[in-house]
Amino acid sequence: MNSLFKYELLKIAKKRMNIVVVLVSLFLTLLFFIMPVQNYISLERDGRQVNGAAAIQLEKEYAKKLEGTLTEERVAQDIKEYQTLFTNPKNVLKDGDKVNLTDENYARYVLPHYSYLKMIDEAFLKPQVTDNGLTVLRDMRLENTAGFYQARADKVKSYLDIDYSDWKYSNQEKQFWNTKNSQIETPYEYGYHAGWRSLFQCFELLIVSIIAICICIAPVFAGEYQSGADSVILSTRYGKSKLIKAKISAAFLFALLVFLINVLLAVGIQLYAFGFEGWDLPLQILNVTIPYNLSLLEAAMVCILILLLVSMGMAAVTLLLSAKLKTAFAVLVVDVLVILLPVFLGLSGTNGILNHILMLFPYMAVQPVFPAEYTSYFSYPFPGLTVDIITMRIIVYVVISAVCIPFVGRAFKRHQVQ
Incomplete structure (x- = not known):
């Protein structure tokens, strides 16, 4: 099993196209997360504009007086x-x-x-x-x-009491959000937090790494169909058992490594430039109505967790599609549609069923729910139970991974060999 796993992992990692895709994703992550640093603007008290590192240092001086x-x-x-x-x-x-x-x-x-x-x-x-x-x-x-x-x-009470034809909170949801708000610790602590604010504004750009992962693992099974190697693989001793497990394990490890490298690069750039200060400040300094009792560091960890789960969920979906479809290109077409569906349909700004579904698709799921009121108070009411958007995203992508993986091997074993 170990030798098969190593072989499959190296097969994915050494593929020339995959190397190019990963390098491009890293370059885009570097570009996207360094731009806010270079373009950061602050004003001297005489109105003179400063940019980049000088602006960040000036912001620290201003914020120090407000601590x-x-x-x-x-x-x-x-x-x-x-x-x-x-x-x-x-x-x-x-x-x-x-x-x-x-x-x-x-x-x-x-x-x-x-x-x-x-x-x-x-x-x-x-x-x-x-x-x-x-x-x-x-x-x-x-x-x-x-x-x-x-x-x-x-203000929170007024927000929960909104009664539009297309947006209304049930009494159950109001009670849920009021309970969450009662857990917010006051008074707030304030201080410099520019790095964390910037991170929350940029986290969604890591969707690039998820797309890169899908591109790299799309041929794991579909590539065998295209090359005709599937007939050979399935006729070998371990072709229907250990080899399939090795392919799945290797694909997930590769996806995890690509994701972690991108995240470390993204977070490292931002916090190196802006500084780690403010990690223990309450999330409410970004928006006073946020109902989650989290520090900025804890909120960032939640965002990274969701990004990780979305990555693994999309990896599982991609592997299942790869085992079902005959070409890697067809797999990628479906992946892109799944990831970017909310872009094509668009959110209507209502509390309708469609929005509740679209908010769980990858493109929306990687966007932090803070600090906007609309997403901060987004919830899923079930009989006797209300689930906030963060918990719902975690549940959905854990379930997607758990459901897809068992069917991957079954689909590959049972496909009709040409």
Whole structure:
């Protein structure tokens, strides 16, 4: 078995086309994950733009002044300081009834802390409402505290109470999400976290590695049909038993190695450039309404786990197709359709059955559910049980792998030899 396994693994790994495909996937991963580093932009307090490593260092300096616990008193004080900027006539420009900060003062006092102020501002907004100008913070009337965490709770309640014709949460789902939200630890800790924010924005680009895996293992069985070697293999002593197991094991190990190399490259680039700081901060600093009680590191690990399961699930599907279909090209056509189906159909932005299905396809499944409200609160209600989108994706791809693998060998053994 060991010699067969090694032979099959080397057969996949040494194939010239596979080497090219893996190298291309690594190049694309390098390109996709280094671009956010090179294109990272920050502004000096005089409005001068800096890019790349200099911008990241500047962002760290700005964020260092904001580190600490977000108590109600601190949030209220920070909002008051922001509002104070508008009380000085020298800081503002009036356009009719509108009062805005001058470009110079906006660059000096707001832009360095914009993501922090935006996070606070979003807690006080109604669901599906944007306020890029931070007008809510500017016009708030404050007492001793800001009511930041109560505002978050009220916003979550309003989101769950949405009652559109095509979107409505059942009482069971509301109870599920309210229970999850009750587990969120407050007050939040805040600090520098640019690397983790960038990672969540880029994780979906690892779909390239999944496509590369499918291309490389598509010929594992179909290639034997095309070459005519299937008749020889099935007539040998171990052709219907150990050799099939060796092919399946080798394909999965190859898929795992390709995936891990791509992930290590992607994560390594981002965290080397941006730094590891912020790993223990709560996920809610990306979006205050996120209902998962996870740190940024824990959330990143969840994303990687789902990416891994999707990779293994698609490897299992590809092997089954390879055993069923006569050519590797036909296998890849089906794979691409399965992976990219949500792109062709498009999400409708509703809570319908079709969206619940499309959200489980590979292209959507590799996209982190944070920080968007739409995906953060996406759930699958069953009688007496509600399953969140993260758990559902894990279950689906574990089941896909478990169901497909036993049928791979059976399909290869029972196919009609030409």
